[in-house]
Amino acid sequence: MKKILYFIAVCIGLLAACKKGDLVESTAYEKISPGDTKYAYLKILNLTPASPALTFYMDGNKFSSALSTLGTENAGYAYNGLFPDLGYATTSPGTHTLTAKIIPTAAADANLEIFSTIINPQAGKYYTVFTTGQYSTTTKKIPSSVMLEDVRPALDTTKVFLRVVNLYNGSPNLDITRDLATGTKMITNVAYGTASDWVEIPNIGPGVTPVVKTFINATGTTNTLIAAGVSLTFTKGRAYTLYMRGIVGNTTYPFSGTIYTTFY
Incomplete structure (x- = not known):
């Protein structure tokens, strides 16, 4: 019994010695600088x-x-x-x-x-x-x-950069337009299995998280793959990849365009 009480007393003493906020992480972590x-x-x-x-x-x-x-x-x-x-x-x-x-x-x-x-x-x-x-x-x-x-573009807190990767199985070459299927072309002629260069989205507008309506068309046409277009939400100061996926003519894996943050 004395041994048990002594053990409890030691534990209480150790807890008392550790003031709130004094716990220390002993694992060594390496800070990695970009690049x-x-x-x-x-x-x-x-x-x-x-x-x-x-x-x-x-x-x-x-x-x-x-x-x-x-x-x-x-x-x-x-x-x-x-x-x-x-x-x-x-x-x-x-x-x-x-x-x-x-x-x-x-x-x-x-x-x-x-x-x-x-x-x-x-x-x-x-x-x-x-x-x-x-x-x-x-x-x-x-x-x-x-x-x-x-390749990291020259990020700027007032700008958004975008590239397109076309991995839509059976896809034609693709153009990306702004606001309308007949709108300003931001990126053109992206073949299956390739990526565009980075482009700065023009006239990104006010606010930190602008929303841009984009249309994905077969190159040289206004034949858009999603009739209503895709509204993409960005954060200024970042670079995004918009990638195309799915299988042409397949209802289980239909066409889809998705973005992810590449650099920030």
């Missing part, structure tokens, strides 16, 4: 229709995962899943093997590797890897990918 040449910087966007939920690996080591509140890896990056959702993950510069496996809690083909590609990111540079093509339950493979270098 630090010790690293290369990656985003991964799964744009393969019908893809199962995935975990990505770099040279066999887990690079991404999504956990439930219980710590189980029961989520992942399925079709339209972006990792990380803001900012970039880091890796060492040079040649790597990037692979993906179906998450371990999947009902079918758990832990099966369905994607593999060789990448060669350079020191201090930023990239996005897009998985592409269509997933086949017969071959159980993601057939292809596109890796783009993300």
